[in-house]
Amino acid sequence: MNTSEIAGRYAVLANDTCCLSCGGAAGKSEARPDEVCIDLGSGRGTDVLRLAEEVGPKGFVYGIDITDEMIRKASTTAAKMGVENVKFVQSDLEQIMLDSDIADLVISNCTLNHVSNKPKVWAEIYRLLKNGGRFVISDIYSSDPVPEEYALDPVAVAECWAGSVTKAQYLEIIHSAGFKDFRILEESAPYPKGKIEVSSFTITARKDEYSCC
Numbered sequence: 326m327n328t329s330e331i332a333g334r335y336a337v338l339a340n341d342t343c344c345l346s347c348g349g350a351a352g353k354s355e356a357r358p359d360e361v362c363i364d365l366g367s368g369r370g371t372d373v374l375r376l377a378e379e380v381g382p383k384g385f386v387y388g389i390d391i392t393d394e395m396i397r398k399a400s401t402t403a404a405k406m407g408v409e410n411v412k413f414v415q416s417d418l419e420q421i422m423l424d425s426d427i428a429d430l431v432i433s434n435c436t437l438n439h440v441s442n443k444p445k446v447w448a449e450i451y452r453l454l455k456n457g458g459r460f461v462i463s464d465i466y467s468s469d470p471v472p473e474e475y476a477l478d479p480v481a482v483a484e485c486w487a488g489s490v491t492k493a494q495y496l497e498i499i500h501s502a503g504f505k506d507f508r509i510l511e512e513s514a515p516y517p518k519g520k521i522e523v524s525s526f527t528i529t530a531r532k533d534e535y536s537c538c
């Protein structure tokens with residue numbers, strides 16, 4: 326998926342009031358004081374600002390997004406609110422411009438389905454987490470493999486459904502990235518989205534570099 330097509334769609338939504346989300350990652354993440362957190366696909370920055378309050382002045386939250394307008398909108402809001410323990414970084418999730426082993430918590434809401442190289446994003450999540458750190462990710466999965474005519478259509482992918490993979494594929498990608506014991510915190514019944522049927526879910530796991538295979 327071409328990231329400039331994604332950024333083009335989200336540029337016009339940066340200052341809109343419509344909802345961008347599909348799950349409850351931030352609400353389920355239980356961020357604690359002093360933690361370092363990263364939100365992947367941070368959009369207008371709502372979840373970053375919420376986490377910033379939870380981690381307090383000695384904690385820090387990074388928001389990562391590909392869309393220039395989203396970064397600008399989120400940074401402006403944080404500045405207006407006087408929030409100093411946040412930074413919004415414009416970056417593709419397949420190659421995130423942050424150092425390794427820095428995060429206690431990685432969250433994401435309704436974003437990873439957009440990304441074409443999902444194993445690469447999950448390798449990045451593993452790289453960014455400290456040992457013992459956790460992710461809490463909300464996303465969708467498709468009931469059946471998405472037909473190629475939609476999966477290769479950039480507009481359909483940007484509409485948050487055609488880039489989805491099945492639950493079995495999703496869990497296999499997470500497992501291959503190095504996360505062994507994951508838990509599903511919430512999961513919806515299948516519902517129609519675009520031309521397919523999807524479910525929303527929120528999933529969590531810890532990075533444990535020393536767990537045996």
Ligand SMILES: C[S@@+](CC[C@H](N)C(=O)[O-])C[C@H]1O[C@@H](n2cnc3c(N)ncnc32)[C@H](O)[C@@H]1O
Pocket residue numbers: 328331332335345346347365366367368369371389390391392395416417418419433434435436439440485
């Ligand atoms: C559906 S919105 C969700 C925004 C936010 N997480 C929320 O819940 O309100 C998806 C966001 O992911 C960003 N995004 C999509 N693909 C991306 C990529 N490959 N790298 C970085 N950001 C991406 C978009 O710019 C957009 O802001």
